[in-house]
Every structure is written in structure tokens, then in C-alpha cells.
Amino acid sequence: MARAASTSGPSHILIVGADVFGLSTTLAFLERPEYSNANITLIDAVPDLPNCSAASVDSSRILRADYALRPYTKIVSESQRHFQDQGPCGWGAQGRYHEAKLILTAEPGTEDHVDGYLEESFDTIRGLARSGELKIGRHGYGYQNPTLVSIADLQGGGLLEALASVPRIDLPVPPEGQPALREFFVKIPSGDFLLDYYPHACGLFLATNDSGHAFKVFPVIGDKVVDAISGCLPADLHELWKWREEVAAVFQGTDDGTRGGPRGLILEHEHQGRDTSPITNL
Numbered sequence: 001m002a003r004a005a006s007t008s009g010p011s012h013i014l015i016v017g018a019d020v021f022g023l024s025t026t027l028a029f030l031e032r033p034e035y036s037n038a039n040i041t042l043i044d045a046v047p048d049l050p051n052c053s054a055a056s057v058d059s060s061r062i063l064r065a066d067y068a069l070r071p072y073t074k075i076v077s078e079s080q081r082h083f084q085d086q087g088p089c090g091w092g093a094q095g096r097y098h099e100a101k102l103i104l105t106a107e108p109g110t111e112d113h114v115d116g117y118l119e120e121s122f123d124t125i126r127g128l129a130r131s132g133e134l135k136i137g138r139h140g141y142g143y144q145n146p147t148l149v150s151i152a153d154l155q156g157g158g159l160l161e162a163l164a165s166v167p168r169i170d171l172p173v174p175p176e177g178q179p180a181l182r183e184f185f186v187k188i189p190s191g192d193f194l195l196d197y198y199p200h201a202c203g204l205f206l207a208t209n210d211s212g213h214a215f216k217v218f219p220v221i222g223d224k225v226v227d228a229i230s231g232c233l234p235a236d237l238h239e240l241w242k243w244r245e246e247v248a249a250v251f252q253g254t255d256d257g258t259r260g261g262p263r264g265l266i267l268e269h270e271h272q273g274r275d276t277s278p279i280t281n282l
């Protein structure tokens, strides 16, 4: 898409990646009068979209709005209203949106506040089992893939080596998870999105870290990206999604109260069936 240069906003915008974050952001730019004169270029690594290896390509996605953090509940509820629009041009058109029941399970003796949910879940399970329609998510602490990577040395110049857990897309679910899982996704430790300028490169804005829950905000996340680029993202969202220079030296899994199972599993060990003891120093 090409347009004449603007005198206010940036005259050229390059968006890399044409999926949830990239498409939603492009749409938001196109709807903002202050960017109406910008040249917007959207590129992707594959010639034919969607990329069948992209995280969003699947038969279904869950739109759960109950979070421990209020800003997420708010933004997902806002997004859900778009998906509920099943009119000809709505996000939920052509049967894309279906309201399903939520099932919560817990170990016996779990704290009282989940009791009401659990009772309702029994009814839901009975209904779904009858209709043969059930999608199960196992919220564990995940697998880590510690790898030495080269990063730019911003003080001295040149490159530094650092240990990071790098995503792998070429491996199936490890044997440990196979009885329960069919697919898995990549998360960062906090589970939060990242929407901020990268402080060490002029004009580079990062909209990423989907952490397994960005599809549900497809209709609205682009607006938040453009708000952040324009410097008018609400303070609570900026705090949640800002660039963090420091990363935890020891990461054992996101502690948001929704996870269970073993911590610190190493992806490669799980595949090779050797030394399955969890690591403690990543």
C-alpha cells in the first residue's frame, strides 16, 4: 500500500510479519487520520499468506477473558465484542465465532473459591461429552531450550554470548507430554505482550511476545500498538508491556497461579529421554 508523505506522523512505516500483530497494526494505522498520508509497507517471510507455520494457523482458538490481571480482562472483553459481531463484515462472520462453555478442573482440596466454577464445569462436561466437542489446554510450566546466542554488546561494540531459551518449531511434543498434548506454544516468563520501542535502535518498535494468548485480541491489539507508538497508551498497559532491560537470572516458570506440573523441563532432554532432572539456573 503506498501513499504520499505526511507532515505530522512518520512518512514511512515498515511492518514486518503479516499475521495477528502485523495485520491488526496495519488496520489500525489505516483507520487513523493522523497516519493517512504515511507510506505503509507490510512484508512477510512467505510469499503466500497465511504462513502455515505461523502460530495463528489452526482449527480453533480459545477466547478466555478471565485473567488475574484486570487490564487483560478488559482488553479481551473489548475484543470479544468484535468477535461477537456475526454480521456480514463482522469479525465473527461465516461461523468464525462460537460461544462455548469453560471447564475448570482442580485437585481435590483446592481452595474454596473455585467450588462454584467446578460445579458448573461438571454440567458443562456432561453437555460437551454428549456433543463430542471438547478442547483441553494443559497449563504447565513448559519446556526450556537453553542455547548460547550472540547478542550485540551495546557498551563495547561487537558481540557477546548469552544463554537464552530459544523457540524450536521443528520438534513434536516431547514424550512426557504426548499422552496429554497435541501441540504447544512459546511463552516469555511473564506471559505479557511486549509493545514498546527498542531503546537501542532508533525508530524500531516491537509488537510481539504473543505468549500463547494474542489471537483473542486480534481485533484490538493493533490499536494498542498504534497508541503505544504515538505515546498515548494508558499507563497500566505501558507498565505491563514495556521493554525490560533486565531478565530474571533464574527462571522456573510463570507464577500466575494457573499452572501445575514439573518446572524447568529441558526440551532436548525430554526428547532424548536422558537426564530428565529440571534445571535451576536459566
Ligand SMILES: Cc1cc2nc3c(=O)[nH]c(=O)nc-3n(C[C@H](O)[C@H](O)[C@H](O)COP(=O)(O)OP(=O)(O)OC[C@H]3O[C@@H](n4cnc5c(N)ncnc54)[C@H](O)[C@@H]3O)c2cc1C
Residues within 6 Å of the ligand: 016, 017, 018, 019, 020, 021, 022, 043, 044, 045, 046, 050, 051, 053, 054, 055, 056, 057, 060, 061, 062, 063, 183, 184, 185, 186, 208, 209, 210, 211, 212, 213, 214, 215, 216, 217
Ligand atoms: C498451539 C497454540 C495454541 C494457541 N492457542 C491460543 C488460544 O487458544 N487463544 C489465543 O488467543 N491465542 C492462542 N495461541 C496464540 C496465538 O495463536 C498467537 O498469539 C498469535 O497467532 C501470534 O500472532 P503473531 O502475529 O505474533 O505470530 P504468528 O501468527 O506466528 O505470525 C508471525 C508472522 O510473521 C512472519 N514472519 C516471521 N518471521 C519473519 C521474518 N523474519 N520476516 C518477515 N516475516 C516474518 C510469519 O511468516 C507469520 O506470517 C496459540 C498458539 C499456539 C501455537
